Amino acid sequence: MKILEVCTVDFSLTGIPVHIRNYYNELKKNNKIDIVAKSFDKKILRTMPLENETVLYELPRTKNPILYISKLRKIVAKNNYDVVHIHGNSSTMALELLACRSSSALTIVHTHNTEYKAKVLNVLLKPYLMHHADLYFAASSEAGKKLYNRKKFVVIKNGIDVSNFKFNLEERLYIRKKLNITDDKIILGHVGTFNEQKNQDFLLKLSKKLNPKKYHFVLIGDGEREKFISKIANKEMFTVLKTTDEIGKFYSSFDMFLFPSNWEGLGMAAVEAQYATLQTLVSDRIPKTVKISNNIKFLPLEVNRWVKEIENYSKEDLLKSRKNNFISAEYDIKNCAKKLMNLYIKEYNAKNQKSI
Template sequence: MPIRVLQVLGGLEAGGAESFVMNLYRKIDKRNVQFDFVKHITHKGVFEDEIHQMGGKIYQCPRYTGKNHFAYCKWWDDFFEEHPEYHMIHGHVRSTAAIYLKIAKKHDLVTIAHSHSTSNGSGVSAMVKDLMQLPIRNTADYLFACSDRAGEWLFGKKATKMPNYQMIPNGIDLSRFAFDEKKRFQMRKELFIDETALVLGHVGRMTEPKNHKFLLQLFAKYHSENPNSKLLLVGDGELYEEVQQQCKQLKIADDTIMVGSKTNTEDYYQAMDAFLFPSLWEGLGIVAIEAQANGLPCLVSKNIPREASVEESVKVLDLRSTDEWLLELSKVSAGNRRLVDEKLRSYDVSIVAIRLQKFYLEHEKVK
């Protein structure tokens, strides 16, 4: 019988943490390790059917509001009472990790906290989250992070020097994201993109940290000088309608293709000629790794952790001016692809899956 590891996520959409866990889940040997999931968002996520097909279970817990603190704690306490089969919990939701990991420890589970970000944003909500996550470094048995910057931000610099800390690369299936000329032609046909058009692309949820406002302003300037160009946006989120409105205001709506959230993002990279990633903050920025695996020229902001810029050809640029970005875009040509650097092998999900599977099996606690 495999051991069952409980993965705690906000939802089961195609976000960074969710995609990381699913990439692992697809590759891990399920004869030895099986994943089950606790999610906080009530609507059905894009990964749920696939999880059920692979033998995983999904549990719905209350979304924490502060006012329901005691009900939230009771849900977790009752859950562990009813499910003694779980000996290990891997938490990817940091805002309430100090709560559910503490309760898990009371029930004698091995606890893992995993950092996937470097900021909570701004405002009162961010300040509350900052305070709530402070105890995590002393609550969890093991501290994981997608980059050292993400580890230092959530756990503190001192904690990242401790033996219970590990930087875990966000593994991807490199072969899945490899360039395919036939797929490029097919995707451009499906998206009604002329083969001569130059396509700038972005993959990510339409939320504050992804900085779509800058992205659209940049494309508007580029498109004014290069009318045979398109902007391809893959992703959904709370700012979707705001992005649509901004496209209309900037008069680029007809040349901006918004396809929503997709599980087959690898197909959409094929249609692109350059990948833009102007994030305000990122834990790592796994989509930048995916774009590099596709051989795309990548322009990223200085806010992206260094671990995401694997290839020397990645251009790390300042957000304070679009001029740097426009200069680099002037060097991009349609259909251009680079040879993929061998250094990307460190992000091979098969290698990461073996590493984590070994960890789970070695640290499984029999209650």
């Protein structure tokens, strides 16, 4: 099939682009897949070698929406795609649907979050969005209900290559040595863009109540990273790093994973952490479908509750739990990609039969 993946955010090592990347790596061999995004980061491109004549189209989206729609329309018309799969967080995906107005492609909108920045535009564009897509996808039931209300939608799992997250003792020791963190310290890990949604400020509150001789925080992400660093009172207790295309190695170095988000469409980092067999503490504001193992606990954003839970585990307990933990295969990208491809084919054929 000829497929166009439209990413409405910068294509970097964050939620939506990583989702597209994971499916691309599985489907690229047997399909012609192009990608549209605001910009492309080299880090993520290193993790997805392009095949089958993939073309990357860099289109600024917000400065001049009319020009954006015009350019996207030309791309869609020129390439005669079978499927146009639009990924975003709100009804502003109507812009992409406008660009596909004259196309015969199967058009899909796919929401990945439960909160939107463009609240006014979301309301204004929602009527168009709700009547002009062929299929409606969501990262979770919560994300789908928030954007689509009662309209029928399909939950598409944020599949990952689970082999990248297997616990590796050599990588654990290598990373800890590289970061100059002794093995007697309990590393409290976190992965996510530094912003209000991911709520890293909550981790600062935790650090003030935890023993600095016993615990060390390692946070990985882009966004408002420098702003966060400026707020750290005890610098010796934190290591703050940019996003990396070798994130699996860092999961091996962690002892626990903390994810105190204020909201999430799903919370993919928490899924990755469970595949890495980490004890995972998450905010109770995260969809419960993120639970794929017994190594996860949902807690209200109360500092004392989190501190008590963290202190419940000894170093030995945390290492032991990594060896014996059943994890569901529902997010394995190989299974997820097959299901998505079957859905593409089924719905594409159904649309074509209607038009005959």
